Amino acid sequence: MSPDASSLSGMAGVPPLRGDLALVAEMIEPGARVLDVGCGEGELLAYLTGVKAVDGRGIELSQSGVNACVRHGLSAIQGDADRDLADYPTGAFDYAVLSQTLQATRNPRQVIEHLVRIGRHAIVSFPNFGHWRIRMHLMLSGRMPRSHLLDHSWYDTPNIHLCTLKDFTALTDELGIAIERSVTLDRAGQPFSLDPRGHFANLLAEQGLFMLSRRG
Amino acid sequence: MSTDTVQPSRAEQALRPGQRLVVSEPLELDSGASLRPYTIAYQTYGTLNADRSNAILICHALTGDQYVAEPHPVTGKPGWWSTLAGPGKTLDTDRYYLICANVLGGCMGSSGPLEINPAIGRPWGLSFPVITVADMVRAQKKLIDHLGITSLFCVLGGSMGGMQVLQWASSYPDRVFSAVPIATAARHSAQNIAFHEVGRQAIMADPEWSQGNYLELSRNPSRGLAVARMAAHITYLSEQALHRKFGRALRNREAVTYGFDADFEVESYLRHQGISFVDRFDANSYLYITRACDYFDLAAEHGGVLANAFRGTPTRFCVISFTSDWLYPTSENRLIVQALNAIAANVSFVEIETDKGHDAFLLDEPEFFATLRGFLDGCAAHRGLSRA
Secondary structure, three states, rough: OOOOHHHOOOOOOOOOHHHHHHHHHHHHHHHHOOEEEOOOOOOHHHHHHHHHHOEEEEEEOOOOOHHHHOOOOOOOOOOHHHHHHHOOOOOOOEEEEEOOHHHOOOHHHHHHHHHHHHHHEEEHHHHHOOOOOHHHHHHOOOOOOOOOOOOOOOOOOOOOOOOOHHHHHHHHHHHHHEEEEEEEEOOOOOOOOOOOOOHHHHOOOEEEEEEEEOOO | OOOEEOOOOOHHHHHOOOEEEEEOOEEEEOOOOOOEEEEEEEEEOOOEEEOOOEEEEEEEEOOOOOOOOOOOOOOOOOOOOOOOEEOOOOOOOOEEEEEOOOOOOOOOOOOOOOOHHHHOEEHHHHHHHHHHHOHHHHHHHHHHHHHHOOOEEEEEOOHHHHHHHHHHHOHHHEEEEEEEEEEOOOEHHHHHHHHHHHHHHHHOOHHHHHHOOOOOOOOOOHHHHHHHHHHHHHHHHHHHHHHHHOOOOOOOOOOOOOOOOOOEEHHHHHHHHHHHHOOOOOHHHHHHHHHHHHHHHHOHHOOOOHHOOOOOOOOOEEEEEOOOOOOOOHHHHHHHHHHHOOOOOEEEEEEEOOHHHHHHHHHHHOOHHHHHHHHHHHHHHHHHHOOO
């Protein structure tokens, strides 16, 4: 834990982050304004507030998640990425983060457009549906693929808009969105370096993590 | 500013104890009238710290008063927020300095229709000017100035208290470090106005009301006021809570009596609510304060765009609503949140799951207390307030 964390007396302590969130946190400059969409119980926000002294806000679908955030002194509202991002003004935040939530939105294209509008940078992570295990699963078993990141049956999954890395980069190209940084992650959540547009990344990465911005 | 802190007379002190500020400068009201001098009756709890940074202003609701955390001088019941405010509690008087003022137009010592109009030496009655929520807040600001507090750590309140919180944050953003509007709305809805009108008509239909002159005629429109309270009280509860509490249970009898006595427990309960209310409240005051709520529409003052009421605000907000509150429902509270999001203000929004209706903000709701405490702790950390 950084010494900065103890200066916020509202923070009892800042626990370490799960792998992909730690990578997100690394991308964020200290003191920035951050909107975390789908903030859960505020793990990332607590870390960023405590360690990087960011001005953070969260949006979370579950009321219990929001209440937990506020109980811990974080700013959060109950809301949903599809409906509520439209309320925020352009350029209001340095970073708009959407971690492992894109595939559960009703209109991911619009959500991405809002993220790069609201944030000078958008940070988006999602499970790669092009991973070889998923392809094999469907081919060999003939059943809808499940993985440790996508652990639901087809009939009750919240993940209604799954995509591959190639699908995602094709959409950002179509929307004229620049990819400032990208990280591919393996099964253990460890980053490895491959061109996210390439064939190998699309086969080998279990997750993609992108920092985006509007072109120009 | 010329102000005096006066000692009320002994009789007055026994009836409505506490502190008084008399302001001799005129208060310019929204109606165009001006009021001078005027009195603000208030209570404080805890100690103001050396840099005057730990003050919390509590804004009371329609029928509330300044006796937040001490027995009520008339009813002897515990203060209306004594579950929340006190040593070691969520509003910790060991840490914070709590201030609550009786609203302008109220009947617990602040200037209002019950008080003597100093110009004529008789009660104001209906000659008291019609006031608004913004007028209440203007008067409170004089008090905060008088106490030498340049920035309130927090302004909080529920229902009409929440309207005052919004008005404070809008009118004096640099004086409000954090704001907690609870179970409230940025405008009174047609339904809200309609219920208030029922209450007012009940009072005015009571012959004892005497066109508002009952004080001078030594009369008391207690029946009208009690009916107003009964009707309002229903709106403070949820259907579910009423059912859980009373169902169709009969009152001390085995069967219905085929008459109009209070056969049902719920009738008896409401009658009790009405009768006990008139001991501590003034009928004309009820007219004035309900009117102030009805006139409240913060967006209207800002070109119809609520976000404009808060543009550039440095205040940290926490909006709180309750699932079963149908008087100030979550949807109304969410409009406040949307307006604050539209200007990227620092806002939290919590909806508390409860079946207790609008009244939940006055009751012991652990989730509500825990989130409020978390919000205040977070704000205190940002403000650099030390722990108690």
